[in-house]
Amino acid sequence: MSAAARSAAIQLIARKSPVATNQCTKNVPALFGVNVFGLDQMRTALSESAWKALRSCMEHGQELDHALADQVANAMKEWAVARGATHFTHWFQPMTGSTAEKHDSFASVVGGKLMMEFSGKALVKGEPDASSFPSGGLRATFEARGYTAWDPTSPAFLRETTNGSTLCIPTAFCSWTGEALDEKTPLLRSTEALNREAVRLLRLLGDDKVQFVYPTLGCEQEYFLIDRDLYFLRPDLIATGRTLFGAKPPKGQELEDHYFGSIAPRVLAYMQEVELELWKLGVPVKTRHNEVAPSQYELAPIFERTTIAVDHNMLCMEVLKQVATRHGFQCLLHEKPYSGINGSGKHNNWSMATDCGDNLLEPGRSPEQNMRFMVMLAAVMRAVDTHADLLRTTIAHAGNDHRLGANEAPPAILSIYLGEQLTDVVDALIAGTGRGSERKRETMRLGVSVLPPLPRDATDRNRTSPFAFTGSKFEFRAVGSSQACAKPNAVLNTIVADALAHISNEIEKNKAAKGLQAAINDVVVDLFKKHQRILFNGNGYSAEWHAEAAKRGLPNFRNAVDAIGNFGSKKNVELFERFSVLSSKEAESRMNIMFEGYCKAIAIEGQSALSIARTMILPSAQRSQGAVAQSVAAAKACGVDVKVQEKRLRDFSARIESFVLAIEDLTAQFEHAEHHAGAPGDHAKTYRDKVVPAMVKLREVADGLETMVDDAEWPLPKYREILFLQ
DSSP: OHHHHHHHHHHHHHTOOOOOOOOOOTTHHHHTTTTEEOHHHHHHHSOHHHHHHHHHHHHHTOOOOHHHHHHHHHHHHHHHHHTTEEEEEEEBOBTTSSOBOOEEESEEEETTEEEEOOOHHHHHEEOOBOTTSOOTTSSOTTOOBEEEEEOTTSOEEEEEETTEEEEEEEEEEEETTSOBOBSHHHHHHHHHHHHHHHHHHHHHTTOOSOOOEEEEEEEOEEEEEEEHHHHTTOHHHHHHSSOSOOOOOSOSSTTOOSTTOOOOHHHHHHHHHHHHHHHHTTOOEEEEEEOSSTTEEEEEEOOEEHHHHHHHHHHHHHHHHHHHHHTTEEEEOOSOSSTTSOOOBOOEEEEEEETTSOBTTSOOSSHHHHHHHHHHHHHHHHHHHHTHHHHHHTTOSHHHHTTTTSTTSOOSSOOEEOOHHHHHHHHHHHHTSOTTSSSTTSOOOTTSTTSOOOOTTOSOOOTTOSEEEOSSSEEETTSBTTSOTHHHHHHHHHHHHHHHHHHHHHHHHHHHHHOHHHHHHHHHHHHHHHTGGGBOOSOTTSHHHHHHHHHHTOOOOOSHHHHHTTTTSHHHHHHHHHTTSOOHHHHHHHHHHHHHHHHHHHHHHHHHHHHHIIIIIHHHHHHHHHHHHHHHHHHHHTTOOOHHHHHHHHHHHHHHHHHHHHHHHHHHHHHHHHHOOOSHHHHHHHIIIIIHHHHHHHHHHHHHHHTTSOTTTOOSOOHHHHTTOO
16 A cells, blocks of 8 residues: 555656746835834834834833833734734744744623734733743643743734734743743843943944944755655654655765756745745845755845844744645755755854944954954854853754764864965964065054955855854854754854953953053954864864864764753853853753753654554565565476575565564664663663664664565655655
8 A cells, every 4th residue: 555655646746737826026125024013014003202112122122111012012913903813922932943822812802892902911921831841840840830021122923824814923931930941032141141242342442332232143044845745655754854764766966966956846936935925024035046965955044133033044944844835845854854865954154243234253444343353253263162062062953963973064073164364364363473464574463454454255165164254254054954043043142252251351451551452462362372273174074183173172072962961061051140141940951951852852763663664664575575485486386496586585584584673672772761761861872872773773774675675565755756756
């Protein structure tokens, strides 16, 4: 039945054509943000004074007073209802890696009549049940009360469906006792810390104009598409997001013909609708293209304020998945859905901007601008080197383990790529020479004309670097494609805030004795010297780099379990508490949740692998074995020489025997892991050391069987089909 379904699915795919969206693209500027209650809509709906007050709250994260909240809520309701909304929801990001929402209608019965109402209280605060969300030990299951609070830095938006619309209000999520139960709250706290320390440092550098500094983000999103008729025949994809079995196909990505290739009509129609939906939601997506692996694609947005960009990336993942179903596809966001070909990441392009419109990581034309840039560069170097363990933890999960460290993605060793020209400048400052300048004998110091201009894109890109400077930003390339990017950015904000505070402290301590310029120069050069080991412009995939990194003392956490344990270390907890990003309890809870998430992911994969192996692969292999045995016996009875066929049969039977033994071994290892839980970290190590190797062995034998079983008997769509039939 499975093999027949596979054949039928292939025939259906052959008859499919692109799906028309019936949406007009003639006026994209008018379309952009049409489903967002943004500044323009607010200005139209509110009084001038209310609009200015709200804008101040949105830009600086201030609280709304009750009167203003009521005005905003009523205007928001009127706008949403006019566009077909009947319900609203506080849209938040619990520690599940996805979003959550509970819908309430605007309906209220007044004097026996149904009225559509929405109060400021309902806008600003909600109370969803928090009992079943991950808490990592912050509270017991019976302690169910949780609160959502509107994040005014991120505008409300409408989600359209076939039968109406829902007003979505981005919110933070916390427990009754005030602990953060989500990913957004630490991000907001870290943004405040970064702003505080950046403004303080800019004041010391002589900038009195900047009032506010905020991180910016552009998230490139990679994903795979598979036809849904094939997807539903792969229980492993349905349950885990990746294929647990699958032999290498005759053609993979060897020809390198998919990257930037012509986009298939069905896929292009899908991409066009995704862009339309995202534009309506105010998500500034700009780029679309084929990625390296077959059936892999990418879209990328224009940079935004990080708190908004994080929300937009969550929306992007939701829209990618929802639109896919209308086009007969399934969107796969797992980091490694297919073995043997490239996986997917989410390149996290991070920088800092001011309310004056300056990018603090963009090299300037004047000595003063370059001085500021070099100070910020020194801060990032210190942040990544000092807290490489913590930054590595933010990308640690079961899915990313399949991708990090392979010759397709950044290594698990964190290093910074600056490019040759900028590295030369850093080296010259460390050496105290004028190398790279026309006045070669003059000592290079910050803030003087001897510092050469640093144009954008002065060097090539290094795609093997996990943390690369790309002209005006740093690209953190190790973030996984399925991840909520709030955690990596919250940590990145925090460690840079820590570095900025260190620089300010050193300048304040030494400026009286040395003078301001000398104090600035000395602290920056000192940081370059201390953290030069984090710089690496070479091939991050090479074995030589691993050896070199070990000599430099750079940490190398090769898997998620080893990395996760660092999150709750004394050093990292003190960092979080110093900048009021996470309390010690909140930090410990997140570490426990990451361990639990790893265990659950591997447990689901193990159970899925056993089910497929026992009920699908083994029966098909035995049927094929029986057919071969009957054929050999019949030929032998007729006096035909069947020595080679008998050898093939023995080999076939031996593989089936090995497969049964592998099933038994995985069963035993899985039961051992289930019954020897222990502390979260120890439990995760058991799954890593026992269950994962047993799953790898089971797959190895199964993939060998796939090459021997009668194609008409094999129950699972093969790689040659799921990668190329679209």
